Structures are given as structure tokens and as C-alpha cells.
Amino acid sequence: MQGSVHIHIESHRCCYDFTLRKPVTVLADDGATGKSTLYRLLSFRAGVEISTSCELIPLTEFTWRAALEYCKNKRQIFFTDEYHHFALTKEFADLFMQTGCYLVMITRDTPKFLKPCDTEKCAVKTENGVSEFVVCDK
Amino acid sequence: MLNIWFSESPYDVPFDEYISQPDPWFDNQGGEEFITGALEREMIKAIDKSEVISCNLIQSPILGAIPPSYLSGTVKTLVLINNFPEKIFNANAMGNLAAPWLLKIAEQKDIRIRLGYIMKFEEPFKIRILNSDTIVDSYKEYLLAAINYLSAGS
Numbered sequence: 013m014q015g016s017v018h019i020h021i022e023s024h025r026c027c028y029d030f031t032l033r034k035p036v037t038v039l040a041d042d043g044a045t046g047k048s049t050l051y052r053l054l055s056f057r058a059g060v061e062i063s064t065s066c067e068l069i070p071l072t073e074f075t076w077r078a079a080l081e082y083c084k085n086k087r088q089i090f091f092t093d094e095y096h097h098f099a100l101t102k103e104f105a106d107l108f109m110q111t112g113c114y115l116v117m118i119t120r121d122t123p124k125f126l127k128p129c130d131t132e133k134c135a136v137k138t139e140n141g142v143s144e145f146v147v148c149d150k
Numbered sequence: 151m152l153n154i155w156f157s158e159s160p161y162d163v164p165f166d167e168y169i170s171q172p173d174p175w176f177d178n179q180g181g182e183e184f185i186t187g188a189l190e191r192e193m194i195k196a197i198d199k200s201e202v203i204s205c206n207l208i209q210s211p212i213l214g215a216i217p218p219s220y221l222s223g224t225v226k227t228l229v230l231i232n233n234f235p236e237k238i239f240n241a242n243a244m245g246n247l248a249a250p251w252l253l254k255i256a257e258q259k260d261i262r263i264r265l266g267y268i269m270k271f272e273e274p275f276k277i278r279i280l281n282s283d284t285i286v287d288s289y290k291e292y293l294l295a296a297i298n299y300l301s302a303g304s
Contacts, residue, residue: 025212025213025214026212026213040245040267041245042224042245042246042247043197043222043223043224043225043244043245043246043247043248044197044198044199044222044224044225044245044247046212048173048222048223049213049220052220093173094173094223094242094243095170095171095172095173095174095223095243097160097161097170097171100159100160119242120242120243120245120266120267121158121159121160121242121266121267122158122266122267122300124158
């Protein structure tokens with residue numbers, strides 16, 4: 013997958029509207045901004061409206077390896093939450109980079125096995141009820 | 151006093167009492183039993199902007215009535231640190247908003263955390279760096295110690 017991907021996710025209470033510009037988006041900010049709420053919305057998506065050209069896949073401790081190994085569709089975007097330390101491993105990075113897909117990872121750790129040039133660090137900012145990804149200062 | 155172990159990897163923490171995933175640990179070990187204390191209510195109000203109604207119910211201005219499992223990772227980890235000082239928690243689950251609260255808790259008891267990024271603490275403080283068993287009391291000293299153990303940059 014190449015280029016920008018626009019994603020709109022909406023529930024009764026929350027609205028996320030953001031664009032991914034690089035293969036890896038790292039969400040790390042001050043806390044209580046709605047990062048894990050986004051992951052939760054994707055995990056339990058009954059009643060959640062999603063508008064995007066890609067398939068959104070929240071990974072878990074038990075599904076990530078199979079999801080990456082058997083990935084046939086390059087238009088997938090994987091999501092990991094803060095406590096998913098598997099996303100920091102070399103095995104994960106190697107498998108992910110073979111997929112050609114995009115990744116949104118919630119972590120304050122440095123994903124050192126992923127290429128920095130493919131990575132954008134963002135924070136979630138909410139204004140007028142809409143949460144966006146804002147690029148952090150380098 | 152606040153004690154910090156710096157490590158790039160969340161797995162590289164040489165303490166038996168280490169909890170690497172405080173968020174799910176809170177959910178699975180009855181973290182909600184501790185949220186009704188005065189300090190816990192204050193932290194939840196300040197960080198999550200939410201009111202504790204009971205140990206099973208939080209009123210969030212955005213999400214409405216939520217269970218404690220929907221609290222932020224920052225607040226959950228702070229609650230655990232205040233109530234389980236014998237353990238060492240992975241503080242990468244917390245953002246910079248946790249810093250003043252960590253110093254406040256550390257005024258009353260010894261607490262230990264693991265950090266994989268440079269959390270911004272405001273002086274005055276006294277922090278023990280566990281990697282070198284040294285005490286730092288300025289942000290510059292703290293920064294130099296952190297950089298020493300976090301070479302990948304954070």
C-alpha cells in the first residue's frame with residue numbers, strides 16, 4: 013500500500029477522522045486522549061460506522077502472528093494497543109514489513125525494529141467532538 | 151521516593167515484582183476496588199476528567215457512564231502504583247500527565263517504575279535511578295541519566 017489513507021470512525025459518543033500518511037503511525041501522547049478507546053471501537057464494532065477504503069484489523073496477543081503471516085490483502089491496516097508488547101519485537105517488525113500494509117501502534121516505547129523513515133509519530137487531538145491525529149514535533 | 155528503572159525494552163526489567171502490562175492487570179486483579187480513595191478520585195478527575203460514582207461506575211463527560219476498565223492507562227497505572235508500592239509497574243503505560251502525581255505519591259511512600267521514554271518531571275524532585283543506584287535532583291541530571299539508558303532516543 014502507498015500514499016495517504018483517510019479513515020472516519022464514528023459511534024454515538026466518539027468520532028475519529030484522520031489520515032495515515034506513512035506505513036507506521038505511532039500514537040504517543042499525554043494520556044487520556046482516546047487512543048485505547050479507538051482500539052476498543054475497532055474490537056467491538058457493532059454500532060460503529062467506519063468509512064475507509066481499507067480493512068481495519070485490531071491485533072491481539074493471540075492473533076497477530078496468523079494475521080500477518082497469512083495476510084493476502086495489502087489494503088489492510090493493523091492496530092495494536094499500548095500493552096501489546098509483541099509489536100515491539102523483531103519478529104513482528106519482520107512479518108509486518110513483508111505484508112506491505114499499514115500499522116497504527118499505540119506505544120510510548122520506541123519501535124526500533126521498524127524503519128524510522130516509514131514511521132510518523134502522532135498525538136490524538138480532539139476539537140468540537142472530532143478526534144484527529146496530529147503529527148508530533150520531531 | 152520515586153525510583154526509576156530505565157530500559158528500552160519492556161521485557162528488560164530485572165525485578166520479580168514487575169508488572170509489564172498494568173492496564174489489563176488493573177482489569178483482571180480488581181483494580182476497581184481502589185478507585186474510591188480521595189487521591190484516586192482526584193487523579194481520575196484531573197486526568198480523565200471523570201467522576202467516580204462507585205467502585206463499579208465512572209461518569210465520563212465523553213463516554214457517559216463507564217466501567218473502571220474504560221479508564222485511561224495513565225490513571226489505572228497511577229492507582230496501582232499508589233496501592234501496590236511493593237510492585238514495580240511499567241510506566242510507559244502513562245503519559246506526561248502522570249509526572250506530578252508520581253511525585254505526589256512518592257512523597258508518602260517508596261514507589262518503583264520502569265520507563266522507556268523520558269517523562270517530563272518538574273523540579274523540585276528527588277528521584278533514584280535504579281540502574282546506577284544514584285539520586286538525581288535536577289531535570290538536567292535526570293535527563294543525562296535517562297539518555298544513558300535509552301540510546302534509541304524517545
